[in-house]
Amino acid sequence: MVTPKINAPQQASGTDWQELLVGQDDLWAGLRDAAAAGTLPHLILLAGLPGNVQLPMAVALAQVLLCSGGHKPCGGCNHCRLVQKLVHPDLHFSFPLAKSKELCVNHYAKWRSVLQKTPFMDLPDWFAGLGEEGTQANIAVAEVQSILERLLLRPFNAACKVMLIWLPEYLGKESNRLLKIFEEAPQHTFILLVTSNPDALLSTVRSRAQLFRVKAVSPETIATYLQTHAGAEQDAAWQAALLADGKLQNALNLLGTRSTDMMDRLRQLFIAAYQYNPLEISEWVEWFSKLHREDQKQFIQWMLGLLSFVLRRKYAPVLAGDDGGNALHQYIGKLAVSLNTRQAEVISDAANDCLDGIQQNANVRLLMTDFSIALSHTLKRKHEQLTNIN
Numbered sequence: 001m002v003t004p005k006i007n008a009p010q011q012a013s014g015t016d017w018q019e020l021l022v023g024q025d026d027l028w029a030g031l032r033d034a035a036a037a038g039t040l041p042h043l044i045l046l047a048g049l050p051g052n053v054q055l056p057m058a059v060a061l062a063q064v065l066l067c068s069g070g071h072k073p074c075g076g077c078n079h080c081r082l083v084q085k086l087v088h089p090d091l092h093f094s095f096p097l098a099k100s101k102e103l104c105v106n107h108y109a110k111w112r113s114v115l116q117k118t119p120f121m122d123l124p125d126w127f128a129g130l131g132e133e134g135t136q137a138n139i140a141v142a143e144v145q146s147i148l149e150r151l152l153l154r155p156f157n158a159a160c161k162v163m164l165i166w167l168p169e170y171l172g173k174e175s176n177r178l179l180k181i182f183e184e185a186p187q188h189t190f191i192l193l194v195t196s197n198p199d200a201l202l203s204t205v206r207s208r209a210q211l212f213r214v215k216a217v218s219p220e221t222i223a224t225y226l227q228t229h230a231g232a233e234q235d236a237a238w239q240a241a242l243l244a245d246g247k248l249q250n251a252l253n254l255l256g257t258r259s260t261d262m263m264d265r266l267r268q269l270f271i272a273a274y275q276y277n278p279l280e281i282s283e284w285v286e287w288f289s290k291l292h293r294e295d296q297k298q299f300i301q302w303m304l305g306l307l308s309f310v311l312r313r314k315y316a317p318v319l320a321g322d323d324g325g326n327a328l329h330q331y332i333g334k335l336a337v338s339l340n341t342r343q344a345e346v347i348s349d350a351a352n353d354c355l356d357g358i359q360q361n362a363n364v365r366l367l368m369t370d371f372s373i374a375l376s377h378t379l380k381r382k383h384e385q386l387t388n389i390n
């Protein structure tokens, strides 16, 4: 009797990067087949929304390029195992740092642990892991020199080597020093640029690389992923998925929050602002200002996600996952009736300003008091349409 082969991913042996490529079947199949067949261009640019799957996709692609097995990535060869743990000697990384004299190679241990913990990470996730939150990011001249040196190394024990540069937009004009090597990469070398803002790259870099775009992930796909891979309950998965704006890291971050509490708090604020009740507004502002800064940011991001769904709901009366019984869907529906498009946009703009202010360490009490007053004016402006705000 043949024992069935079990292919379940094992955390202890590293990350199954392919498994993280949520909602990207077509793009991934094309890239994987080209890499396995040896027809992948030597310089590629993977672009996606911040917090989407472009970074795990680049690592998975590196695994295909480095794998020595038959069906690449085989998952079982030594090369695959080393990539799963991000320790393959022919897989090099470069990424933004806060201090211009530092080199990425000296931060690899941190990089590995943060990337394995938050594989869909955006720059703030990385800087939080690095303990450099709120500092200016860059890929400076010393690191560019290190990229050049590492690109000239011969492959150590694989058939090729891979340089993954995350967020090359932070190279700025230093990228000019890499143009020649981008144009003519050394033999057996692949350079994977992973960006969330391709427009911020110098046109000289963009024109040399072949661009592949990672799709925003649909709420349905995110909700399924959260249930099957993150152990979320159906309702929590849907709440996070609906507000994640197509970004998986957002969805995972939102899973840890209690949306019901946020909805109650938002409802309180809207009612207090609509009634222009100074006492309740100031109590609300007091509550908000005592939250941890990360929770303040998360609340505003959550509100922004909700407002974008309110706007979408105005054009598409039924949203995916809307079975009528979900409290969040019901609230979105109510707001879509109560607010006109202009009001939702004005409130979103004001909320975005709050987010910027919080990120820049502004006085949160003043910031949110101003926001509440602006909210009050905006809600009053269309009095006749606001009979159903609570």
Ligand SMILES: [Zn+2]
Pocket: 067, 068, 069, 072, 073, 074, 075, 076, 077, 078, 079, 080, 081
């Ligand atoms: Zn392999």
